Amino acid sequence: MPNRxxxxxxxxVPEREARVSIFDSGYLYGETAFEMARTFNGLxxxxxxxxxxxxxxxxxxxxxxxxxxxxLERLTLETLSRNRSTEAEDVDWHIRHDxxxxxxxxxxxxxxxxxxxxxxxxxxxxxxxNMGRFxxxxxxxxxxxxSSQKSLPxxxxxxxxxxxxxxxxxxxxxxxxxxxxxxxxxxxxxxxLTEGPSWNILVIRDGVLHSPRSExxxxxxxxxxxxxxxxxxALPVQETNxxxxxxxxxxxxxxTATSFGLVPVVKFEGQPVGTxxxxxxxxxxxxxxxxxxxxxxxxxARNYSGRVAxxxxxxxxxxxx
Numbered sequence: 001m002p003n004r005x006x007x008x009x010x011x012x013v014p015e016r017e018a019r020v021s022i023f024d025s026g027y028l029y030g031e032t033a034f035e036m037a038r039t040f041n042g043l044x045x046x047x048x049x050x051x052x053x054x055x056x057x058x059x060x061x062x063x064x065x066x067x068x069x070x071x072l073e074r075l076t077l078e079t080l081s082r083n084r085s086t087e088a089e090d091v092d093w094h095i096r097h098d099x100x101x102x103x104x105x106x107x108x109x110x111x112x113x114x115x116x117x118x119x120x121x122x123x124x125x126x127x128x129x130n131m132g133r134f135x136x137x138x139x140x141x142x143x144x145x146x147s148s149q150k151s152l153p154x155x156x157x158x159x160x161x162x163x164x165x166x167x168x169x170x171x172x173x174x175x176x177x178x179x180x181x182x183x184x185x186x187x188x189x190x191x192x193l194t195e196g197p198s199w200n201i202l203v204i205r206d207g208v209l210h211s212p213r214s215e216x217x218x219x220x221x222x223x224x225x226x227x228x229x230x231x232x233x234a235l236p237v238q239e240t241n242x243x244x245x246x247x248x249x250x251x252x253x254x255x256t257a258t259s260f261g262l263v264p265v266v267k268f269e270g271q272p273v274g275t276x277x278x279x280x281x282x283x284x285x286x287x288x289x290x291x292x293x294x295x296x297x298x299x300x301a302r303n304y305s306g307r308v309a310x311x312x313x314x315x316x317x318x319x320x321x
Contacts (some may be wrong), residue, residue, distance in 0.1 A: 003086055004123075006124075007075050007123075009119060015123065023107035033060075034054070034164055039092045041293075041294055045258075053221070054097055055069065055072075060160075063099060079124055080095060086126075093127060094126075096124075102116065102117050129308050133305070137260070141263070141278050143180075143266065144182065144183045144196070144268050145182045145270070150187060150188065151186040153189060159215075160219055172186055183196055185201050192216070196255065199255045200257070201254070204254070209230045210238050223256050228292075248269060253273050254281075260297075262282065286298070
């Protein structure tokens with residue numbers, strides 16, 4: 001029976017017992033910085049980079065969680081260690097950090113002084129279901145459409161800060177559902193592609209890997225890894241304004257995120273990308289990704305896909321108990 005725990009404001013508590021107040025600023029205002037990391041072969045990948053970005057987001061929100069990078073890293077590793085025994089040894093994990101300002105100022109009188117501090121949560125979630133369901137995308141590719149929902153202009157909210165104020169991403173996903181299993185990419189006010197919900201888009205055309213400009217998007221950790229992989233393969237990288245028309249004439253389009261690494265786009269706005277199947281650069285970059293993370297995570301996802309039903313049944317049984 002699963003018995004996962006989370007770090008919650010100085011304590012390790014059962015996952016199902018962790019509760020955030022309805023008066024928490026994260027709930028009321030979306031005033032929460034967060035990060036999603038993961039493990040490969042059981043080891044946290046690029047954890048320090050994620051924690052550095054978390055601290056940058058906290059600085060942007062003017063939240064002092066009182067933890068140093070070293071302390072956050074130690075607590076993260078302890079949280080992961082306490083949860084490992086709830087899954088088989090070959091199961092990798094999502095690692096999530098959520099830090100809000102804590103109780104909203106208006107409601108401080110109902111909280112004891114000891115609780116008037118930021119809310120800090122570190123949790124782990126096994127990747128069996130997420131990646132098992134995702135596995136087919138590595139072989140079949142995904143379809144991307146341009147959402148009618150715009151990105152938040154960088155002069156209003158810095159996109160480099162990863163916060164829970166993400167209703168624009170949710171609206172984009174709701175829009176995409178009307179067109180079937182499509183992934184939505186947002187655009188800026190001028191119509192240039194920016195990013196998808198929790199992933200970066202990259203366009204390969206005429207022997208160059210093109211990315212939306214950094215000032216318009218979240219600086220994805222996996223995006224940086226893909227840049228490094230491309231340069232190691234002598235594939236030039238260029239940040240530029242990307243129109244929908246430019247993307248429609250691409251040789252290949254890729255999506256990248258920490259959770260899934262790299263996935264090919266085979267349709268853009270209903271039209272085939274390149275030959276309509278995953279292209280050669282995708283496979284070359286994926287080989288570099290495997291070397292970086294020390295794991296064939298596509299093979300792992302395929303393995304998980306055959307275990308999803310059993311895993312879900314176990315989780316449901318634990319919930320009933």
